[in-house]
Amino acid sequence: MKNDTRLTALAASLPATVPFVGPEAQERARGAAFTARLGANENGFGPSPTAIDAMANAASEAWMYADPESHDLREAIADHHGIDPQHIMVGEGIDTLLGLVVRLFVGQDDPVVTSAGAYPTFNYHVAGFGGALHTIPYTGDFEDPDRLIAKATEVGAKLIYISNPDNPMGSCHDGKTIKRMVRAVPEGALLILDEAYIELAPETAVADIDPNDPRVVRMRTFSKAYGMAGARVGYAIGHPDVISAFNKVRNHFGMSRIGQAGALAALADTDWIATIREKIADSRAEISAIALDNGLIPLQSATNFVTIDCGRDGVFAKALLDALVDRGIFVRMPSIAPQNRCIRVSCGPIADMRAFAAALPDALLEAEAAFTHE
Amino acid sequence: MKNDTRLTALAASLPATVPFVGPEAQERARGAAFTARLGANENGFGPSPTAIDAMANAASEAWMYADPESHDLREAIADHHGIDPQHIMVGEGIDTLLGLVVRLFVGQDDPVVTSAGAYPTFNYHVAGFGGALHTIPYTGDFEDPDRLIAKATEVGAKLIYISNPDNPMGSCHDGKTIKRMVRAVPEGALLILDEAYIELAPETAVADIDPNDPRVVRMRTFSKAYGMAGARVGYAIGHPDVISAFNKVRNHFGMSRIGQAGALAALADTDWIATIREKIADSRAEISAIALDNGLIPLQSATNFVTIDCGRDGVFAKALLDALVDRGIFVRMPSIAPQNRCIRVSCGPIADMRAFAAALPDALLEAEAAFTHE
Structure with missing residues (x-):
């Protein structure tokens, strides 16, 4: 080629x-x-049978663009987490949201820190925007928060990526460990906490993080526990300034109307x-x-x-x-x-x-x- | 903010x-x-009733990611146009494909030419990647191919945008006029021919362009004539090198599986x-x-x-x-x-x-x- x-x-x-x-x-x-x-x-x-029904019913409404603000879904997600909708950005799956975060924060040769062998799509986005990827080996079969933070401090990272629970190893840190990691994020860096699998982890894995903390943006998805990978719905949780920055670069009309309907129903079916x-x-x-x-x-x-x-x-x-x-x-x-x-x-x-x-x-x-x- | x-x-x-x-x-x-x-x-x-049925049926398959190559849909689109699938890139609507083209071809301060008052989402992408937008007024209620080309030549444009038929004026050039425009694209530029509405235009509006012509990439969508705006399916037609470049930056798993199924059925329902x-x-x-x-x-x-x-x-x-x-x-x-x-x-x-x-x-x-x- x-x-x-x-x-x-x-x-x-x-x-x-x-x-x-x-x-x-x-x-x-x-x-x-x-x-x-x-x-x-x-x-x-x-997916939940009610989510399947909601998507099937939404098929005949597919002539309409989706609400670009994903207003109803955003409200429902915010309710689900007991936080304000200004902390939530809905997007076309975590992959898309990761790409947008990299685009917002990583310029040519800007350092980014992740674990060696962690999520390849994140690395793909970093390369795609010219970032310089620095990796830390896993410790045992776990990503290593302390070493990730140390490397980020050393290189002056713009972004740090960790998934909890981890893919591809399936391992998991306690929420308290993650919270300590957030507190240690160096000035100038943003931690991406990819929680794609968090609904399937022990309750103790969920870090108690203030949604107003500007040092971390959390990624969630309807692709895993909610079983809707092919519908492309994910969301970010973070500080309102981080969340609103997505509006600078996101595809406002990128969401599937069917996916929105499905996610709304899936969330309700506890x-x-x-x-x-x-x-x-x-x-x-x-x-x-x-x-x-x-x-x-x-x-x-x-x-x-x-x-x-x-x-x-x-x-x-x-x-x-x-x-x-x-x-x-x-x-x-x-x-x-x-x-x-x-x-x-x-x-x-x-x-x-x-x-x-x-x-x-x-x-x-x-x-x-x-x-x-x- | x-x-x-x-x-x-x-x-x-x-x-x-x-x-x-x-x-x-x-x-x-x-x-x-x-x-x-x-x-x-x-x-x-x-949308076509068969497309609605296909999307409704695909709802229960939404647990699977879509085929990242959109293989079947790409083959069907290629058949529809009587060309090879290597000329086709399927994406999450024209908006997404426009963003990718801008990202591939436009660096900081690179000149881009469009008509004043043409598609705002294209301009949004150009600004989003730091491009310098140069505009040409409409002539009457028509975009002006000759002046767009002249401006592109003058400023050394990386991209030139025209929609045929035009949005927001609804006007349309003859395919021969567009073909002449393609022939006049200056060295170093790529013409984006946005044909979102082409299925609704007179047959004569369709330009007879060699799919191997590297000077132009055409954009098509299932959002307008096919009535599937909320399903997010569009495609680009172009030279294989231009098409394969999308693979450098696109979200490979970005397509909705339901949208793919709907588009395949919609295309078949002539x-x-x-x-x-x-x-x-x-x-x-x-x-x-x-x-x-x-x-x-x-x-x-x-x-x-x-x-x-x-x-x-x-x-x-x-x-x-x-x-x-x-x-x-x-x-x-x-x-x-x-x-x-x-x-x-x-x-x-x-x-x-x-x-x-x-x-x-x-x-x-x-x-x-x-x-x-x-």
């Missing part, structure tokens, strides 16, 4: 990359659908979320049991996936992943060592768990054979 | 603006719903689009007749709206617009003189036309009274 000479210098320097290859592309490549779609941390238990928490906990236990049955080590998870330590290196885990994919089980794995000794399996309905359990022993044999031959 | 000192210099310089206030915000302000929603060039005749063309032509005639009945001058339209010359200046047109809004009729108007002597009324079902016809005489009296008092 040739570079267009009319591109900006920054755009010319960027690869035409994709943070993740979609399962559909893999299905097209293998010429068959996946039996179990367990790679993208989607929620196979689905029973469903309680049920989902149970189903996901059960599914985490199932995945863990399957891993143990096969001599692999499931890591503790506060999310809707379980990261499984395959006991060897990244080459072996990749061989296992490929063998699973060949058998119709879509899973993914962390990108760099030492986390890439693992594969990451999303929670899902029992049929998916059975398919995974059925495929794993053979896949392991194949991976072990490949590993031995290397 | 205070500016955050951590913002980039560019972000700090930007207002927290919105290109358009949504009708919902106006409804909240006036404490009542609009009787007729005729201001945003939405298509009140709605009968519906034929019906829509008739309904819109009828509605244009109705709006024009209502305007003439009230002593106003409807402009010729190649779109799903009619721009009505109110015969005086922008102050009068604004008074008329406000009087219509007060009477529950949502309409908009061009932003600058001399186009702001007009109001812009979207096509819609007969009930909306009747509501507009009923409100206009009184609204005119009120506007005339206000005008006399100034």
Whole structure:
């Protein structure tokens, strides 16, 4: 692919990359659908039935643009958190909101700090706006708040990224640890606290942060616990000045009207979320049991996936992943060592768990054979 | 609203603006719903029933992210145009695609050329990436291809924007005129040909442009003729190098899965689009007749709206617009003189036309009274 000479210098320097290859592309490549779609941390238990109804009903209203202020949804989210709507910005999923935050705060060569092997889409946005990414290794299978803060202080970071619970490892810090991290954010920096999975974590993981604290912006989504990844609804919680800055650069008419309707209904169905928490906990236990049955080590998870330590290196885990994919089980794995000794399996309905359990022993044999031959 | 000192210099310089206030915000302000929603060039005749069904059915699949390559939709769009999918990029509406093109091609202070009073969201993106906007006045009620090209040559423009048919005036150039314009694009520039309304224009308005021509990128949408504004699906047609450049910066998982399903069904329902063309032509005639009945001058339209010359200046047109809004009729108007002597009324079902016809005489009296008092 040739570079267009009319591109900006920054755009010319960027690869035409994709943070993740979609399962559909893999299905097209293998010429068959996946039996179990367990790679993208989607929620196979689905959205609340009332959210599905709301979206289905909104389909006939799709001739109208969505309310660019997402007024009703913003009010409902604010109510849900017991805070004022001026602390909430609704956007087309966390990915979009992350891109906007990077665009607002990161100029060419501005330093940004994250963990090595953390969310690739954040890194994609940082690269896309010319930021200089500094990474800190995980400590064990945890992102390391203290070292992230120390690095941010050292390099004069504009942004610091942490996810709690963490993706791709599923680990989780106590809310008090996160709160301490917020207090330590150096002058001039903004902490992005990505809480995509927080509804699935223990209550103690939720940090008690003043929504007027200008040092942190929290990211939430309807893609995980609420099961609406394909509807593209996320939101940021933060200081009103940080929130209003989104209005400088966001696509005001970017929201799907159907997604808004679905999110509003999903938020109201608190029973469903309680049920989902149970189903996901059960599914985490199932995945863990399957891993143990096969001599692999499931890591503790506060999310809707379980990261499984395959006991060897990244080459072996990749061989296992490929063998699973060949058998119709879509899973993914962390990108760099030492986390890439693992594969990451999303929670899902029992049929998916059975398919995974059925495929794993053979896949392991194949991976072990490949590993031995290397 | 205070500016955050951590913002980039560019972000700090930007207002927290919105290109358009949504009708919902106006409804909240006036404490009542609009009787007729005729201001945003939405298509009140709605999407194809098969598209509605497809979106309703896709609601239960919303737990899955959309295919980031929009493979099936891209193939269908390519088939529809008789070209290769490598010429097509699907995105979350033209607004998003315009933002991406500006981001790819426009650096700080890079010159961009458009018409004075043309699409504000394009200007918003240019400002948002630090570009320097140069404008050419309309000639009569038409954008002026020759002067746009001359200005682009003079200032060394990176981008040139033209919409055909034009919004907000509804006017349209012959495809041959547009083709001549493409041939005259100066070295180093890219022409954005916004064809949001092209399906509603005469066949002769469609320019016969080689999809391999690197000088132009065309923008199309499912928001207007296809009636799916709230589903957020648009696409770009262009040279493969221009198209693949989107992959450097786009939100790969940004599409709604429901929107993809709807667009695929909408594209297949060619009968519906034929019906829509008739309904819109009828509605244009109705709006024009209502305007003439009230002593106003409807402009010729190649779109799903009619721009009505109110015969005086922008102050009068604004008074008329406000009087219509007060009477529950949502309409908009061009932003600058001399186009702001007009109001812009979207096509819609007969009930909306009747509501507009009923409100206009009184609204005119009120506007005339206000005008006399100034």
